[in-house]
Amino acid sequence: MRLKGIIIVFFIILVQAASAQDVLTLEQAVSKALSKNYDIQISRNNADINKVNNTAGNAGMLPGVTISATDSYSKIDLAQKLSNGTDINKSNASANNLSSSAALGWTVFDGFKMFVTKRKLSEIEKLGEIQFKEQVIQTVYDVTVAYYNLVKQKQQLASLQEVINYNRERVKILQTSFSAGLTAKNNLLQAKIDLNVFSENAMNQQTLILGARRNLNGLLNQPPETMYEVTDSIPIAELPAKDTILQKLYDNNLTLLSFRKQSEIAKLSIGEFNALRYPRITFNSNYNFNQTNNSAGYQLYNRTLGPQVGGTISIPVFQGGNNVRQAKVARLQYNASMYNVDKTSLNLRIALQNAISDFENQKQLLNIELDNDALAKENLDISLQRLKLGQTTELEVKLAEESYVDSRTRLINFMYNVKVAETRLKQLMAEL
Numbered sequence: 001m002r003l004k005g006i007i008i009v010f011f012i013i014l015v016q017a018a019s020a021q022d023v024l025t026l027e028q029a030v031s032k033a034l035s036k037n038y039d040i041q042i043s044r045n046n047a048d049i050n051k052v053n054n055t056a057g058n059a060g061m062l063p064g065v066t067i068s069a070t071d072s073y074s075k076i077d078l079a080q081k082l083s084n085g086t087d088i089n090k091s092n093a094s095a096n097n098l099s100s101s102a103a104l105g106w107t108v109f110d111g112f113k114m115f116v117t118k119r120k121l122s123e124i125e126k127l128g129e130i131q132f133k134e135q136v137i138q139t140v141y142d143v144t145v146a147y148y149n150l151v152k153q154k155q156q157l158a159s160l161q162e163v164i165n166y167n168r169e170r171v172k173i174l175q176t177s178f179s180a181g182l183t184a185k186n187n188l189l190q191a192k193i194d195l196n197v198f199s200e201n202a203m204n205q206q207t208l209i210l211g212a213r214r215n216l217n218g219l220l221n222q223p224p225e226t227m228y229e230v231t232d233s234i235p236i237a238e239l240p241a242k243d244t245i246l247q248k249l250y251d252n253n254l255t256l257l258s259f260r261k262q263s264e265i266a267k268l269s270i271g272e273f274n275a276l277r278y279p280r281i282t283f284n285s286n287y288n289f290n291q292t293n294n295s296a297g298y299q300l301y302n303r304t305l306g307p308q309v310g311g312t313i314s315i316p317v318f319q320g321g322n323n324v325r326q327a328k329v330a331r332l333q334y335n336a337s338m339y340n341v342d343k344t345s346l347n348l349r350i351a352l353q354n355a356i357s358d359f360e361n362q363k364q365l366l367n368i369e370l371d372n373d374a375l376a377k378e379n380l381d382i383s384l385q386r387l388k389l390g391q392t393t394e395l396e397v398k399l400a401e402e403s404y405v406d407s408r409t410r411l412i413n414f415m416y417n418v419k420v421a422e423t424r425l426k427q428l429m430a431e432l
Contacts, residue, residue: 024228026147029220033143034136036221043135050121050128059118063106063283071098078296090296099290104283111278116271123268127261133430134254140432143219144423150212151230152416157209158232159408160202163401166380167195170397173387187394194398234415236363237422242356245429249352250345252430259344263337270334273327282312352428359421366414369407376400376407 034040056062074095080088107114171191177183214224239245250256286308294300316323383400386392426432 022228024230026144026231029147029216030140030143032220032222033139037139037219038221040132040135040139043132047125047128047132050125054118054121054125056118059121060107060110060114061118063104066103066105067101068103069098069100072096088296093294093296095295096293097291099288101286101288103287104285106283107280108283109279109281111275111280113272113275116268116275120265120268120272123261123265127258127265130254130258130261134258137254137427137430137432139219141423141427143216144432145420146212146216146219147230148234148416148419150209150216151232151234152412153205153209153212154230154232155234155412155415156409157202157205159405159412160198160205163405163408164195164198164202166384166401166404167191167198169384170387170394170401171195173384174394177390182390183394190398191394194401234419236366236415236418239356239359239422239425245352245356245425246349248429248431249348253348253428254430256341256344256348259337259341263334263341266330266334266337270327270330273323273330276323276326277316279313279315282314284308284310284312348428352425355421355424355428359418359425362414362417362421366411366418369411369414373404373407373411376404380404 076093076095078088078090078093082088171188174183174188174191178185178188213227217224217226240248287306288308289303289305291303292299292301380397380400380403383392383397387394387397423432
């Protein structure tokens with residue numbers, strides 16, 4: 001008796017420890033993903049690269065300044081004959097040449113290409129931010145779907161455990177009836193077989209739960225064996241009117257905004273190539289220092305020091321038709337980008353209509369199945385009571401169990417499908 005008491009206490013401690021396990025909410029899961037998910041970090045890094053590249057210097061608007069210095073020393077055998085008849089012959093003569101310069105080069109006019117390029121870099125930076133937000137929305141969608149898949153799998157397990165309890169009651173009733181000689185043994189054996197099958201299904205369901213949790217852990221960038229509990233319900237939200245959803249799609253959808261921005265960038269590329277047909281004016285300025293020291297020869301010492309200012313104008317007359325060709329290619333690429341905008345707009349509208357239809361259909365099925373679930377449970381309860389009173393057969397109870405299991409499975413799947421459709425709609429509207 002004492003041992004039994006110890007076992008009971010130990011079991012209670014285990015149950016309390018399991019129930020005390022931290023519950024991970026959807027909001028917490030999304031927060032972890034946004035701070036740790038690898039895809040988001042990569043997308044953020046790419047957006048930062050575009051931001052760093054968006055400078056006036058990268059657009060060619062600022063001057064370039066270069067400072068250089070050179071010092072060379074040499075030993076030579078010198079033989080010179082000058083025009084005045086003097087001969088100079090010296091072995092192992094030394095020579096040292098020191099020079100330095102500061103040079104400034106500034107393109108002051110390039111057909112306004114630098115200004116177009118700066119606008120293009122700004123649009124590329126904006127595109128990077130849009131693509132980053134798109135990745136954030138996609139990650140939130142993936143986390144939401146994975147989270148509620150785990151909730152669904154746990155609900156399926158709870159449903160199986162409930163049916164197992166019904167089966168145990170059924171076995172208990174038939175065991176009593178068989179002991180009293182009121183029923184055949186094969187009915188009892190079949191009930192035990194059914195109980196074992198549902199127990200096996202519960203074990204398989206545990207494996208599915210582990211897999212769903214590992215999948216969610218991967219999205220949260222945490223070890224796959226990390227354990228936690230999740231909520232036990234799947235909330236369903238109400239959606240705005242269809243016209244409102246459609247307007248939000250055109251105004252907020254990040255995929256569509258991304259293609260629109262790419263089209264704007266392609267249009268600016270046309271301006272860049274058109275600018276190559278205009279003259280290019282460059283301002284140059286140098287400050288040079290040069291000093292030469294020789295131990296022998298006609299010139300023993302020489303030094304020059306001073307500024308130099310100048311400019312260059314280059315006029316593109318003919319480059320093999322490359323400028324014209326590049327401008328034509330840029331325009332064709334712009335046309336292709338506009339086709340992508342139109343195609344994406346059409347595909348998104350189709351996806352939106354499909355998502356709305358899916359949401360409404362799954363919600364209607366859910367409402368029907370809620371009624372079915374209540375009926376199936378009541379039918380199973382009545383069947384078990386009738387079995388206790390000997391007013392029905394074991395087969396009727398088995399059929400009632402199967403009907404209840406099927407109803408519960410459909411109900412849980414409909415709830416999950418409604419949530420996925422709802423999440424998909426919010427993703428299309430960029431409202432996750």
